[in-house]
Amino acid sequence: MFPTPIEKTSLNSQRxxxxxxxxxxxxxxxxxxxxxxxxxxxxxxxxxGNYWGWPTSFNMLENYxxxxxxxxxxxxxxxxxxxxxxxxxxxxxxxxxxxxxxxxYKFKGNMLVFFMFVAGNFIPFQILMVPVRDFTLSIGMYxxxxxxxxxxxxxxxxxxxxxxxxxxxxxPHELIEVARVEGVSEIQIFWYxxxxxxxxAIAALSVLVFTFIWNDYFxxxxxxxxxxxxxxxxxxxxxxxxxxxxxxxVSAGSIVAAMPPVLMFFAMQKHFIAGLTLGAVK
Amino acid sequence: xxxxxxxxxxxxxxxxxLTPGMLMFAIYVIMPIFQSVDISLYAWDGLGEKTxxxxxxxxxxxxxxxxxxxxxxxxxxxxxYMLAIPAGLFVALFLNQTVRGIRIYKSLxxxxxxxxxxxxxxxxxxxxxxxxxLMNILLNAIGFDSIAVLADEDYVTYGIIVAGLxxxxxxxxxxxxxxxxxxxxxxxxxxxxxxxxxxxxxWYIILPQLKPATFIxxxxxxxxxxxxxxLISIMTSGGPWGSSRVLAYYMYEQAFSEYGFRMGYGAAIxxxxxxxxxxxxxxxxxxxxxxxxxx
Numbered sequence: 193m194f195p196t197p198i199e200k201t202s203l204n205s206q207r208x209x210x211x212x213x214x215x216x217x218x219x220x221x222x223x224x225x226x227x228x229x230x231x232x233x234x235x236x237x238x239x240x241g242n243y244w245g246w247p248t249s250f251n252m253l254e255n256y257x258x259x260x261x262x263x264x265x266x267x268x269x270x271x272x273x274x275x276x277x278x279x280x281x282x283x284x285x286x287x288x289x290x291x292x293x294x295x296x297y298k299f300k301g302n303m304l305v306f307f308m309f310v311a312g313n314f315i316p317f318q319i320l321m322v323p324v325r326d327f328t329l330s331i332g333m334y335x336x337x338x339x340x341x342x343x344x345x346x347x348x349x350x351x352x353x354x355x356x357x358x359x360x361x362x363x364p365h366e367l368i369e370v371a372r373v374e375g376v377s378e379i380q381i382f383w384y385x386x387x388x389x390x391x392x393a394i395a396a397l398s399v400l401v402f403t404f405i406w407n408d409y410f411x412x413x414x415x416x417x418x419x420x421x422x423x424x425x426x427x428x429x430x431x432x433x434x435x436x437x438x439x440x441x442v443s444a445g446s447i448v449a450a451m452p453p454v455l456m457f458f459a460m461q462k463h464f465i466a467g468l469t470l471g472a473v474k
Numbered sequence: 475x476x477x478x479x480x481x482x483x484x485x486x487x488x489x490x491x492l493t494p495g496m497l498m499f500a501i502y503v504i505m506p507i508f509q510s511v512d513i514s515l516y517a518w519d520g521l522g523e524k525t526x527x528x529x530x531x532x533x534x535x536x537x538x539x540x541x542x543x544x545x546x547x548x549x550x551x552x553x554x555y556m557l558a559i560p561a562g563l564f565v566a567l568f569l570n571q572t573v574r575g576i577r578i579y580k581s582l583x584x585x586x587x588x589x590x591x592x593x594x595x596x597x598x599x600x601x602x603x604x605x606x607x608l609m610n611i612l613l614n615a616i617g618f619d620s621i622a623v624l625a626d627e628d629y630v631t632y633g634i635i636v637a638g639l640x641x642x643x644x645x646x647x648x649x650x651x652x653x654x655x656x657x658x659x660x661x662x663x664x665x666x667x668x669x670x671x672x673x674x675x676x677w678y679i680i681l682p683q684l685k686p687a688t689f690i691x692x693x694x695x696x697x698x699x700x701x702x703x704x705l706i707s708i709m710t711s712g713g714p715w716g717s718s719r720v721l722a723y724y725m726y727e728q729a730f731s732e733y734g735f736r737m738g739y740g741a742a743i744x745x746x747x748x749x750x751x752x753x754x755x756x757x758x759x760x761x762x763x764x765x766x767x768x769x
């Protein structure tokens with residue numbers, strides 16, 4: 193059990209632990225491993241029902257090429273980037289400012305505005321669905337990647353404001369006082385004093401927002417339709433309808449769609465976890 | 475103008491910085507809540523004229539069996555989703571060691587949370603597949619009959635929840651791993667001298683220190699449970715015969731799907747879901763308010 197570090201236990205339990213680790217991992221990832229293995233099978237194997245036996249041939253290259261050539265998945269992925277990147281930039285720009293305002297200044301209504309952003313995070317999407325769709329239609333942005341990104345920017349600003357505000361509040365306040373005494377304007381304080389210190393927060397939020405938005409499915413189905421604008425989550429769902437029982441293609445497609453956030457996670461793991469576990473430690 | 479700004483900088487600056495964010499938030503998040511409440515009082519197909527019907531949509535909800543089924547499923551989701559918290563704690567305790575390569579294990583255990591729920595849904599649909607899915611192959615191997623989880627009214631919601639618990643447990647695990655990192659080792663040593671071990675150590679020494687992590691885990695798990703939409707949409711589209719619908723999905727189905735656009739009725743369902751969520755939001759804000767005051 194936990195508090196005993198494993199190196200202080202008997203040699204046998206140390207060995208047991210080292211054997212248990214990979215076994216537990218395989219069980220944990222079993223559904224995913226199944227998909228990965230299916231994605232390299234041939235159509236012949238799939239049709240013959242040879243799902244779990246030794247594959248008659250390894251079709252990794254064929255399947256993944258087929259996914260890209262026989263479906264608009266390349267387009268879907270491009271759309272995902274077109275939604276995700278503006279969202280990350282827009283959200284960070286807005287929330288750096290709101291976080292700064294709420295973290296640095298004491299003014300009437302500070303808590304109220306802050307709580308409004310926090311509460312907005314928890315709202316069920318469905319209560320926004322009809323009006324947001326109407327609004328997007330009325331400004332002529334329905335079925336555009338930008339229309340989808342605009343909504344995401346607004347909604348994610350809630351969570352990012354919470355994060356930024358707490359981060360900025362923890363910065364040493366003396367720095368700002370000193371700058372003010374020197375006659376530095378508030379805008380310069382924001383840009384030259386606080387922004388450089390916010391790099392870790394910006395990094396953490398970029399990866400988090402990237403992952404959240406890349407993986408969004410609900411808003412993609414509400415605000416876009418068709419291969420020209422839909423991001424890869426919605427695209428994959430409709431491909432799943434076309435590829436009935438072609439599990440090797442569905443599997444390969446799933447893996448392709450999951451790749452960008454996975455790579456992002458492994459590349460920036462430290463920041464990702466720092467962002468996600470905000471508040472988990474006192 | 476310039477002089478005015480110079481003199482009142484400190485008062486004006488916060489609002490200057492807040493305006494763009496607040497404007498976006500007001501347009502896309504705050505106002506739509508009120509608009510939805512308003513729409514719920516109308517009969518509207520989304521295109522033509524709206525007809526004011528007062529509380530008729532809500533009255534209809536009261537007699538709508540599909541609504542009660544969805545509500546019931548929401549409660550099942552909420553209760554069972556909580557399992558992610560002890561499960562996450564368990565995995566975190568298991569992985570909280572320092573052996574070679576443990577960091578890679580931790581990231582790989584976290585993996586399910588990083589991938590989209592659409593992919594999780596497809597992965598589990600394949601896992602549950604009645605003829606060739608891995609679950610049934612394994613069941614047959616140990617002498618059980620196959621179960622078509624996603625086509626069975628009694629199992630379907632549970633089957634989808636299991637799929638949802640997979641990433642959610644990973645999330646709770648990472649919260650607890652971070653919490654465990656900062657557990658006070660002196661307290662543990664002291665407790666050990668007092669002969670605290672195993673469960674007692676966990677319950678009296680470790681868990682109290684993990685309280686912030688537990689709090690966040692509860693908050694995100696409740697929200698995750700009430701937001702369940704993606705998995706249901708991907709795995710069953712609410713079927714068979716609507717038996718796996720939750721409020722979020724039922725609302726979407728009513729508002730726009732092949733069954734016709736009933737925006738007003740959909741909005742009424744959303745308002746009910748919103749009110750349920752408000753209870754949690756209220757509780758959360760109250761706690762946050764107390765913490766902020768305490769600082």
